[in-house]
Amino acid sequence: MPAPLISLTWTDHVTGTEGYLVVDRLVRGVSSGGLRMREGCTLAEVTGLARGMTMKEALHFDTDDVRARYIPLGGAKGGIDCDPRAAGAYGILVRYLRAMRPYVESVWTTGEDLGLSQDLVDRAATEAGLVSTVQAVYPLLDDEAAARRRLADAFAVTVDGIGLDELVGGCGVAESALVALDRTGLAYGDARVSLQGLGTMGGATARFLSRAGLTVVAVADAKGTIANPAGLDVESLLAARDAYGTVDRGALRDEDRELLADAWLAADAEVLVPAAVSYAVDAVKQASVRARWVVEAANMPVLPEAEALLARRGITVLPDVVVNSGTNAWWWWTLFGDIGADAEEAFAHTRRSMRALIGRVLARAEADGVTPRAAAHALVADRLPVMAERFGWYR
Template sequence: MAAIPMTDPSPAPLVSLTWTDHITGTRGYLVVDRLVRGVSSGGLRMREGCTLAEVTGLARGMSMKEALHFDADARYIPLGGAKGGIDCDPRAPEAYGVLVRFLRAVRPYVEHVWTTGEDLGLSQDLVDRAAAEAGLVSTIQAVYPLLHDEAVARRRLADAFALTVDGIGLDELVGGCGVAEAALVALDRAGTDHRDARVSLQGLGTMGGATARFLSRAGLTVVAVADVKGTIANPAGLDVEALLAARDAYGTVDRGVLREADQELPADAWLAADADVLVPAAVSYAVDASNQASIRARWVVEAANMPVLPEAEALLTARGITVLPDVVVNSGTNAWWWWTLFGDVGADAEEAFGHTRRSMRALVGRVLERAEADGSTPREAAHALAAERLPVMAERFGWYR
């Protein structure tokens, strides 16, 4: 499936670097795809097998997410796209030391051009602790010069991060709220009653767990959830809140909380679940040309970054299965950070959820309408919308490369 190219005077990333840890030999990567007003945005992930190509693709995706959320009338100033990645198992004993040394090595970029935060394998608390040990003021300090009142903005974001809703931090929940809203828009456009819809998810970590909660509370039935130990399934519906309460820091569920009717199935069983909505919310490249044949869902909603390979998406599309792309679906987390920091929303959970729902509903609606009008896939439609917005951003803010 050919993606519609983004309008860009230089398609190559601005910065692409590989770091090698002098102690363990572990490799880390930083890619700055583009700058807007001299700053870029994108998380830092840690997983065994992470590659420069993966980080490059993620950085380009961040450029698109920023462009898709550009609102000329908002306080939120769009940034460029970037991403960091470390090829290390986050559970390994040496992982934290590697993280600190990576951040120490790329410290000048974090200080001046790269705002970052948690991503796959890392929590925000862990990233913040490692950043402080590496001598950084904050992982988002590069954006501070763009703020009208830095002290007020930083306090507002800190207050927002301190909020919890039913035991889960607001920073975890907003991303899942956005993913859930994307799925609900698709269901609503198809005329599907939420109470008749069934969901299967891969991953019950930060994004997957929050998505499961919001979809369950919207009336959908969560019938399968996969973590590193395998798939937990129940055709009558899982107790989502009990599973969330029994997770460890990596999103692995304590099987001791399972009910008698709950089933333990192989790791890939979530793909073939009898569900209307499939949510890959864990790792990249989870759905390939081979295992896509198992999918029976009507919609695949990409909560993770790059979970569906292009050849798999082409085959799914040919079978009438719609893939809602990651650059749209999971963009709410990144946008919430900046909505809060720049003052479009305050440190208030209901305000954050309301703004996220309205923004995601409007964005997903535009993407699906564009896809229908162009006879394209939602991903191609998202690329087209981003390509139209980037020149507008460049005209307003200029290109800083």
């Protein structure tokens, strides 16, 4: 693939902390991709994530749907090498956004990612002098004021105490897993799930899978793994989380067990959902996996060598570029007006779109005799030239 259009490293003049911005591709002059903050974040990591965003956008481009108002954008990503819990983290975030202001104003639309909440990003963006973190897309809207109201209204929607913006991504991840179960004929009530991460994406995924009838037998957070072969009380765990997705152990039942951090990998479950950090499953750790499907809710959680070894053992990885693309798509479906600020409409549209997309990827994988990731790459390779012909790289 070609080199990114923009790749830069920023150094904070106060702390020496480094941050990165990579714009992989522009479509109609704009790119899309979140901003993460984690200690150890690298330019190479952000580059891979930006390329993944190009793929996610392309996968949601339906060349035949002339009714869709949302036309996918290019891919980008931002990253800051800092622990988001550190005392000076917020100041670093503000200074980073202030430095990136010309890009956010013109070519890069962004939002929350690993280590950051949307509320925090929005507050820092305001302090940095930005109108919005998605203002670069405003010139593409038919009615900017109405679109901004619609998105703000959607972010104000909550369902059983959790914001709609947190839930739609998990809805898409859950639907991807359900499609895999459907294709093999496994009843939802006979499927068990183990998740790493009970934050924004992991928590929402756990809720949707649990409500679909699957049994969540293990979840891992910063303190370790919580397990119960008979099933965890997902709603109680969600209610006992802090802002970083760590569960208050005082909420556990007598039959729930506390295990080591990596115990989630070896859980006796059909579905494994890494929903926390990148590079969680390497060539060594993959040997512990007993699940039939690994559903990548996080970005880049399974390393390529690990995925190849899993495939040899008959374990299918449903790739992040497909599985967790629902959150990004929901932003644009809402802003462009394909859906309104309504939870049921958002869930229905997400389920329908994700079910069609993951089904198309799995069918292509079966037809070509390749992995779902390779099938997703093939679909992207088909669509990018069409996007370039219609919209160009820059205009």
